[in-house]
Amino acid sequence: MIENRPFLAFLTHLVLILGVVIVVFPVYLAFVASTHGSGDFMRGLVPLLPGPHMIENYSFMLNEGISTAGAPPLSIMLLNSLVMAISIAVGKIIISILSAYAIVFFKFPFRLLAFWTIFITLMLPVEVRIIPTFKVVADLGMLNSYPGLIIPLIASATATFLFRQFFLTVPDELMEAARVDGAGPMKFFRDILLPLSRTNIAALFVILFIYGWVQYLWPLLVTTDSRYYTIVMGIKRLAATADAEPQWNFVMAAVILAMLPPVLVVILMQRLFVKGLVETEK
């Protein structure tokens, strides 16, 4: 910084600490709630300090769940979420990198049409075509199944664009050198392009994993069988059953568990996360 003003430095830190408090406080409160017994929520104000029931609450939720609320043990839902998030991320990356490869490294009739078809998906978020998409999935018999949870969400224009953008920055000569060296298209893809895309793939994986994990509306629509519930939608069922008196300690234990995996991914892979976020949006 240019000048050294103690007051400004103090103000800066004050602002940041306030910001962190705003961001962290709701989660702190949820965590505190998840460590208390059911009786602690009768007194008119939520507890502000952690209680002694943490392990008990979490293990109860993980292993048994609240069957009266139609919620299976959280461990099942967590597993479903994991399967869904990873499959969506991997699926999106595979189909996007292949189509980007076709669009950048080949010329063929209808290339432009293919590009625009992919582009259009940007303009059709699932929220605006809920009913007909649901119908298609139902007609294909994919309700209450992993494919039904995953496949309709794996077309991704943003991932395709990111790869396209990156492929365009790969020097033309690299592909020419590989061809002179006797590499055909798939060999070039595997030996040169894929290794060069490593960081992009990793960054994208982080973003898409989060995307898959936080899906709510889609699992809500296509799963009625609790064996396929994901944690994010399952929580809502927990909280909604007895709106008058939800069992706050259990709901909040589920909330913390639902947040933990993607939040950990962001924190542990912050560099990749930032890269993925900032670059996919270009």
Add this chain to the structure above:
Amino acid sequence: MQAKRTVFPNKGLPYLLLVPQLAVTLIFFIWPALQAVKSSFEREDPFGFKTTFVWFENYRRLFIDPLYLSTVSKTAIFAVSVTALSMSLSLILAVAVNRVLRTNRLYTTLLVWPYAVAPVVVGILWWFMFNPTIGIAPYMLRAVGISWNHRVDGVDAMVLIIIAASWKQISYNFLFFVAGLQSVPQSLIEAAAIDGAGPFKRFWTIVFPLLAPTTFFLLIVNINYAMFDTFGIIDATTQGGPAQATNTLVYKVYTDGFIGLNIGSSSAQSVVLMIIVIALTAIQFRYVERRIQY
């Protein structure tokens, strides 16, 4: 459209590579979207036996329906408030982080993770904080003489979803503002300092104008977010209530279509939303085109 100077000569391979993505796109995106357009021009009889083609009847009814028009204005209020609130908070935080040196990564880490929290979980967190019986926020508000009950008061409910939706979006905006701030050339700021501009003046006259592209981009993204990605927040907190006070366009498509089973109207609403997304995307891409230049 751009491709490589030399391309592989294969004829069939590119189609093969495109098949997976195009298949998913056609089956789960294009086809349903066309279906939505089609049924927006149709009306089903109450028993679902017969559909008749009704031209723009669904649209006409929509735009004279006071409930729908109120949803439009509620959505607008919601989107503008979320955008303004979360962008201004993020900008302040980004500027602050950009000033600190050693602790900058720590603060960033502490501020970015809400991006990974599912909207419905965000809703539950704030619903808990504002719970009229045991929540901490109503308790504190009571202390200063404000009574809070988002279950009966539409304004309270709107404030609740605005706060929750803004909270989630802070991290996203923050990261983009930080990236924008880092691309402001240090030499410009130094030049301004030499010209005698103090830190606040420097910010308003040099830094903020240079952030304009980022700000504009975020404006579009945030409006998009508030309109389409907040379904979970609303479903977990107010479910559009009380008395439709927090019903947004997307939430209404869902309730009318899935719960009310009014397919014609819901489809017409979907089509209206598609037009909105197309407009937002077009604006965003015009801007991106320009940004790619350098």
Add this chain to the structure above:
Amino acid sequence: MASIDITGVKKIYAGGVTAIHNLDLAIPDGELVVLVGPSGCGKSTLLRMIAGLEAISEGTIAIDGTVVNAKEPAERDIAMVFQNYALYPHMTVRGNLEYGLKNRGTPRDEIDRRVNEAARILEIAPFLDRRPRQLSGGQRQRVAMGRAIVRQPKAFLFDEPLSNLDAKLRGQMRIEIKRLQRNLATTSVYVTHDQLEAMTLADRLVVMNAGRIEQVGAPLALYERPATLFVAGFIGSPPMNLIEIDYLRDKGALTLPEGTDLVGIRPDTIQLTQPEGPHLVMHATVELYEPIGGESHLHMRLEGSGQLIVAAVPARTAVTEGAKAVLYVSMSDLHPFNKETGRRTD
């Protein structure tokens, strides 16, 4: 080892640009041919057609007697060195050298033998396990050369391989490439727009202009007897002075062929002392005296026409700026041209 025969080749790009017009060129086995010409004249296009990286619109290219028009680059058995080297960034130097051999199914011990041999010749053995990113520009250039050598191809194709190096390194590498090519005796096509590089490297020089060949020949032959005005102006530094014949009519007993209207005079053939034999005499004012080291350049304005000309004179010639000078040129040093046809008239 192979000859390259280019017959009636034409290149029309997708946008309709004709980059090469009906070009013929025969390169015998083992020769190093240099293509020079101004930017955009089609050098790279021609080279890339030989490599198989651009389709040939018309005509044929044969390598070693077989027409290769329809063959993939890999099947043509050529190696190419690119201006930006195009090293695979994620592979080690060794990986880069091996890649082409592996793709061809060369046995492991043969690969090792060739890689080690190339590394020895090019003095890159110490870097074999590094990535391209960890090398200097000159070292990368050597690796790019190595990647071509290990393949033992029928022909080397170079597209401005030295233009990313600084002047000194470029000089060294130039000599090294020449030596290497001599030893391996592999047919080579070398594209450059640096005429010093072109002159010193070439067995045969091909001067191109706007998609056509202007002149082909040994470098010195082209320098001494440029066939066209274009070649006259392009080869030689400082460039040849071109003076209207009318200006020269009273400057000496001109005996130039019919149709000559422009006369070329190389800067180094302008003398300050009267030579023997028939010659021209011109008067000029020295405007700028430019010492280069081994010689000096005099920028002068001709009396009467006011045209600017350049003379290259011995380093310590005693002239002062602003002084008048008397210039002599032997009749045998004149290059007569016709402006209309652009060709030499003798």
